[in-house]
Amino acid sequence: xxxxxxxxxxxxxxxxxxxxxxxxxxxxxxxxxxxxxxxxxxxxxxxxxxxxxxxxxxxxxxxxxxxxxxxxxxxxxxxxxxxxxxxxxxxxxxxxxxxxxxxxxxxxxxxxxxxxxxxxxxxxxxxxxxxxxxxxxxxxxxxxxxxxxxxxxxxxxxxxxxxxxxxxxxxxxxxxxxxxxxxxxxxxxxxxxxxxxxxxxxxxxxxxxxxxxxxxxxxxxxxxxxxxxxxxxxxxxxxxxxxxxxxxxxxxxxxxxxxxxxxxxxxxxxxxxxxxxxxxxxxxxxxxxxxxxxxxxxxxxxxxxxxxxxxxxxxxxxxxxxxxxxxxxxxxxxxxxxxxxxxxxxxxxxxxxxxxxxxxxxxxxxxxxxxxxxxxxxxxxxxxxxxxxxxxxxxxxxxxxxxxxxxxxx
Amino acid sequence: xxxxxxxxxxxxxxxxxxxxxxxxxxxxxxxxxxxxxxxxxxxxxxxxxxxxxxxxxxxxxxxxxxxxxxxxxxxxxxxxxxxxxxxxxxxxxxxxxxxxxxxxxxxxxxxxxxxxxxxxxxxxxxxxxxxxxxxxxxxxxxxxxxxxxxxxxxxxxxxx
Amino acid sequence: xxxxxxxxxxxxxxxxxxxxxxxxxxxxxxxxxxxxxxxxxxxxxxxxxxxxxxxxxxxxxxxxxxxxxxxxxxxxxxxxxxxxxxxxxxxxxxxxxxxxxxxxxxxxxxxxxxxxxxxxxxxxxxxxxxxxxxxxxxxxxxxxxxxxxxxxxxxxxxxxxxxxxxxxxx
Numbered sequence: 001x002x003x004x005x006x007x008x009x010x011x012x013x014x015x016x017x018x019x020x021x022x023x024x025x026x027x028x029x030x031x032x033x034x035x036x037x038x039x040x041x042x043x044x045x046x047x048x049x050x051x052x053x054x055x056x057x058x059x060x061x062x063x064x065x066x067x068x069x070x071x072x073x074x075x076x077x078x079x080x081x082x083x084x085x086x087x088x089x090x091x092x093x094x095x096x097x098x099x100x101x102x103x104x105x106x107x108x109x110x111x112x113x114x115x116x117x118x119x120x121x122x123x124x125x126x127x128x129x130x131x132x133x134x135x136x137x138x139x140x141x142x143x144x145x146x147x148x149x150x151x152x153x154x155x156x157x158x159x160x161x162x163x164x165x166x167x168x169x170x171x172x173x174x175x176x177x178x179x180x181x182x183x184x185x186x187x188x189x190x191x192x193x194x195x196x197x198x199x200x201x202x203x204x205x206x207x208x209x210x211x212x213x214x215x216x217x218x219x220x221x222x223x224x225x226x227x228x229x230x231x232x233x234x235x236x237x238x239x240x241x242x243x244x245x246x247x248x249x250x251x252x253x254x255x256x257x258x259x260x261x262x263x264x265x266x267x268x269x270x271x272x273x274x275x276x277x278x279x280x281x282x283x284x285x286x287x288x289x290x291x292x293x294x295x296x297x298x299x300x301x302x303x304x305x306x307x308x309x310x311x312x313x314x315x316x317x318x319x320x321x322x323x324x325x326x327x328x329x330x331x332x333x334x335x336x337x338x339x340x341x342x343x344x345x346x347x348x349x350x351x352x353x354x355x356x357x358x359x360x361x362x363x364x365x366x367x368x369x370x371x372x373x374x375x376x377x378x379x380x381x382x383x384x385x386x387x388x389x390x391x392x393x394x395x396x397x398x399x400x401x402x403x404x405x406x407x408x409x410x
Numbered sequence: 411x412x413x414x415x416x417x418x419x420x421x422x423x424x425x426x427x428x429x430x431x432x433x434x435x436x437x438x439x440x441x442x443x444x445x446x447x448x449x450x451x452x453x454x455x456x457x458x459x460x461x462x463x464x465x466x467x468x469x470x471x472x473x474x475x476x477x478x479x480x481x482x483x484x485x486x487x488x489x490x491x492x493x494x495x496x497x498x499x500x501x502x503x504x505x506x507x508x509x510x511x512x513x514x515x516x517x518x519x520x521x522x523x524x525x526x527x528x529x530x531x532x533x534x535x536x537x538x539x540x541x542x543x544x545x546x547x548x549x550x551x552x553x554x555x556x557x558x559x560x561x562x563x564x565x566x567x568x569x570x
Numbered sequence: 571x572x573x574x575x576x577x578x579x580x581x582x583x584x585x586x587x588x589x590x591x592x593x594x595x596x597x598x599x600x601x602x603x604x605x606x607x608x609x610x611x612x613x614x615x616x617x618x619x620x621x622x623x624x625x626x627x628x629x630x631x632x633x634x635x636x637x638x639x640x641x642x643x644x645x646x647x648x649x650x651x652x653x654x655x656x657x658x659x660x661x662x663x664x665x666x667x668x669x670x671x672x673x674x675x676x677x678x679x680x681x682x683x684x685x686x687x688x689x690x691x692x693x694x695x696x697x698x699x700x701x702x703x704x705x706x707x708x709x710x711x712x713x714x715x716x717x718x719x720x721x722x723x724x725x726x727x728x729x730x731x732x733x734x735x736x737x738x739x740x
Contacts (some may be wrong), residue, residue, distance in 0.1 A: 061703075066524055152458065
């Protein structure tokens with residue numbers, strides 16, 4: 001049913017716009033929520049002096065899905081499917097953040113092999129996400145061919161996900177205590193093919209954009225932010241690294257075995273659109289390095305913890321073990337319980353720090369789940385970044401922050 | 411193209427006006443460039459080189475509702491977005507069609523809660539539902555071909 | 571360890587306003603009196619290098635009292651360590667001072683808490699709803715707010731639900 005909604009009035013936004021707007025000297029313009037360059041359903045209210053942006057008021061929430069509340073109504077394991085749909089370019093990364101939070105809350109160990117596969121898949125997901133960033137960013141600036149190339153490469157990654165989990169996007173492949181099941185036999189060959197193939201492609205994108213004078217004109221010193229400001233405003237991930245601060249949770253607070261891999265943190269200097277682009281391109285190369293190391297050292301062994309209080313027994317055990325039947329029944333009807341305590345687990349998503357605040361109440365359902373999402377922080381800085389730039393630059397700035405509205409609104 | 415065989419000796423082919431109109435409507439159906447959530451990514455994938463929706467005369471996505479014939483509701487529709495969506499639909503000129511892409515906008519999907527409209531058919535009349543979470547690009551293309559079949563069977567006076 | 575320094579810093583400066591220190595799975599959270607939250611953040615940022623507000627959220631314990639818990643997650647880039655702060659709020663006084671002055675990004679986090687839990691932030695520069703429509707009634711993440719569950723349509727109740735489903739008109 002249609003919720004009859006009244007329009008927001010200028011009076012309510014009086015403190016955010018200048019006096020000149022009321023006199024009609026500057027123009028108030030609505031951009032979005034249906035706009036091709038807002039990357040989803042972001043709405044911006046702009047105050048313009050000619051083409052120049054005086055102030056920019058983001059209005060989010062058009063994709064508020066109630067995921068946090070819905071997760072409170074499900075058991076820990078069932079709520080996992082919700083996380084896939086939150087940041088829909090980083091499905092496996094969201095899974096990882098949530099299962100790490102559960103594992104921390106109930107103190108559950110993960111086998112080595114599962115950790116390595118998690119790393120491989122989340123790094124592939126990072127590349128896929130950066131490819132979508134590059135595609136849409138270039139498309140917004142008028143470079144259609146990059147869009148076609150990037151989506152072509154992304155399909156290969158999605159095929160690998162499909163190989164593992166059966167789904168292209170909503171994989172729900174990581175489970176508390178490990179993985180849903182082991183990777184199929186063709187997995188390693190497929191990933192190796194891909195890491196052989198991609199570097200030349202990344203070079204191709206760079207040939208198209210990095211030294212392209214039109215691209216440089218549209219991006220250099222557009223929407224810059226200093227490192228100090230970026231920290232104050234809670235930016236993280238590539239946006240923060242482009243501003244010169246080499247903070248990466250994979251290095252500073254390693255999780256899921258990232259401390260074993262050798263990789264660099266690319267940084268920029270100016271924190272402008274161009275630097276954010278360069279940082280993401282370099283991150284794709286670093287991700288390839290991590291994947292290669294993980295594949296070379298991929299251990300054999302189980303892929304799920306054998307703690308039967310949290311992980312259901314394999315099918316084969318059910319036929320001869322009464323205990324296994326009991327565990328199976330209990331886990332799939334009631335679910336496992338977590339202690340009455342809270343944890344906060346951050347991971348490095350392609351957009352920055354993705355944190356999961358998970359609180360248990362002793363029962364089988366999470367009492368409170370909150371996701372601290374990087375897009376939320378990124379959109380908050382838009383007024384700061386876009387001030388005194390042109391409307392056409394705003395398009396470049398939005399896409400360079402790589403916001404995913406499902407991530408910001410949850 | 412095979413059309414020459416239908417010309418005969420006189421260079422004239424007979425058909426009904428309705429068929430010609432419906433044929434031309436299906437062969438240049440411009441969707442609105444309008445994504446909501448996860449399904450929008452798959453919609454973009456359907457536009458890209460691997461799946462290539464332009465095979466069906468749909469390479470041109472219009473950002474303005476005034477220039478589009480088809481609204482692909484790609485993703486979950488929230489209570490906050492619903493009035494906006496209805497306004498966009500009202501701005502589209504007749505004839506217009508709606509494809510509900512994905513489970514969320516077909517029936518609410520996994521989100522049965524306060525924020526999500528359980529099915530976009532409560533907001534706008536839907537012609538084709540595409541199941542999947544999200545549907546594969548092939549799924550979307552199948553949905554659109556189903557819509558083409560439906561349009562081929564329409565009467566002109568329905569849109570008068 | 572750097573978290574211990576931070577706890578000592580707060581205890582020496584705030585005395586008995588530091589109500590509790592909870593450590594769970596090597597994560598530390600400090601419970602504070604609600605009147606000192608701004609001062610505590612200021613101290614931690616200026617003297618203990620906690621220069622990043624990672625997250626701010628709330629938890630509802632309805633029907634227990636005190637009903638709400640506001641959670642702050644701070645991070646120190648130089649020390650590479652997270653620190654949690656939390657403040658309990660009882661339902662007869664749902665207001666707390668904003669920390670926007672110290673961490674500007676608290677602005678939106680506090681707007682979200684206001685939107686979802688109805689907690690007032692004193693001195694906040696722009697306290698409007700952020701995720702829900704601006705004329706929405708109620709605060710969805712409170713425990714006494716219903717999830718808004720709708721009956722699912724199966725074969726046995728298909729006709730009944732079909733009849734009352736409000737389909738859109740042209």
